[in-house]
Amino acid sequence: MALNLFSRKQAEAPPAIEAATLRSDRFRLERQSDWQRLESIVTALEKNRPGRIADDDLLELPVLYRKAASSLAVARETSLDAATLAYLESLVRRAWFQVYGPRTGFLRWLRSFFGGGWSAAVRDLWLDICIALAVMVAGTLVGWLLVAGDNEWYYRLVPDSMAGGRHPGASPEMLAQSLEGTEGAEGLTVFAASLFSNNSGVCILAFALGFAFGIPTLLLLVHNMAMLGAMLWLFHQGGLGFDFAAWLSVHGTTELFAILLAGAAGLHIGRSMAFPGELSIMDAAAASGRRAAVVMVGCVLMLVIAGLLEGYARQLVQTSEARLTIGLVMLAFWLAYFLLMPRRAMGAKVDPA
Template identity: 65%
Template structure:
């Protein structure tokens, strides 16, 4: 490399270093003040912050974010960029991030936020419940009119011994005597994944103005009606209801709420009122997302009940007690718990 070129490179490096130093000197006071405030907050010393510190926090955050943008565009030194990126990330979390710890969020969620969100969509719950009843009745009547409908309405995994023409003893064998079935935990995980897929699909389709959830709810319950018809033909209706109720009161309740949440979003988009479609969908989506968080919890409980309790409890009265006890628990929570505790500060 020639001497003039070398001197030119050295001059460019020196100029860049000076520019970086000048940039830091002009703004470093704001960076240091923001870092001091963040340090106190991260150590749980929010009470020691002055009113001026709290008021300046979002202003300082925007100032440092602007500094980071300028530093990136002007290709300042890597150390300055790394420092500013770290500072902006910490500030973003404290300014815009969650205001409560995980424990605080759980207390608020189970302390009334979930139940309040469910009660807020009660019109859609009534519609979804009506559709599920209709689907069950339609499945029963179709199979009663022509048994070939059973093969169209019932998924393949249930078409083992549970088919039209099966004897009472064969059908009884599918309901009882499975306590020693291996790999119950694997079955529980599979059932949760399957049911969660149905519920999430039902909710997600609500963005198509609520029509697909209506069809999915009916389709899901036609299977239930078909299987009830099959066992009724051998005088096993009560035993079948007991077999289903262990997990079904929780599982079907969860699917009901998921369908209602999807309908709520779809209805808000179809009839936004004074809001724009996007604003109405966003508002409904916030409420529906709380409902769906609870739905996933219910489905996890249903998966455990279906994978373990239904196999281990080998009598109809015990299954009915567990199933309808769970239903009473859910109904009691949604109807009686109305208070929403205030958000907790980050611990």
């Protein structure tokens, strides 16, 4: 035992430090039973033998850890002997990992994430999702009505880089040509990568702006959806409303879902900061941020899938009916996953410090 080792070292100490040794001995003797009990529990857990630990000992593990941490703090303040200090530092470090450290490897974390952790985190944000959805629908209607009332609004809402020749006054033939696919996949990899970069930027911004009490997140959602509403009006005027909706749905049901979740995650943080309850604003932001971060990890995955669908499936599939089928299948898949997947909490724990 490590305790016996540093006891022998203390016995060999010169007379000049005998008083300090006696003080250290008294400190150690008063607490060593708890340290030894904690060490035996930690050793069993490190060897993956929890069955050898009594139920009472397992329940006492957090308490014993706190006592050892307190003893370490006292040992540092009173400058006890180096052996006792080294022993306590090692014991507290090992015990912290067993009490607060992550329990799972990466593959097990992935199984927990996809097996219910992600969907549970999304369902926890149901109120924020409802708010974000209402704002997105309102933004789409605003964009439609603004452009319907004055075509000049189209140029304010839709940047030239995204318009691509699709503007008020364009012929139905030109608009239809912009929806046509391609028979080959050459060059689509770069296109898909650029789309993923753009869409991920919108999601990250919607999430990050939540720390300003969610107000910028709402404005960003309104602006982006107003742009979509303007384009919906344009194609509807050209008699291509169904074709544009089908063209958009291939990736849009996944991409817009990801933007919805990212916006809801940002709103969740902003709402918790505006109404922290009994917590401080920073504690409320930290708690909601951990929950929202799980949602954002999934949003990145959804954007990867949306980028592939937009860069490949939407370009290679030629008919509106087939495109709409792909979009509806993806929407059904996401709804089924988020609504029907059994709840399972993520396994990692967080250092309370």
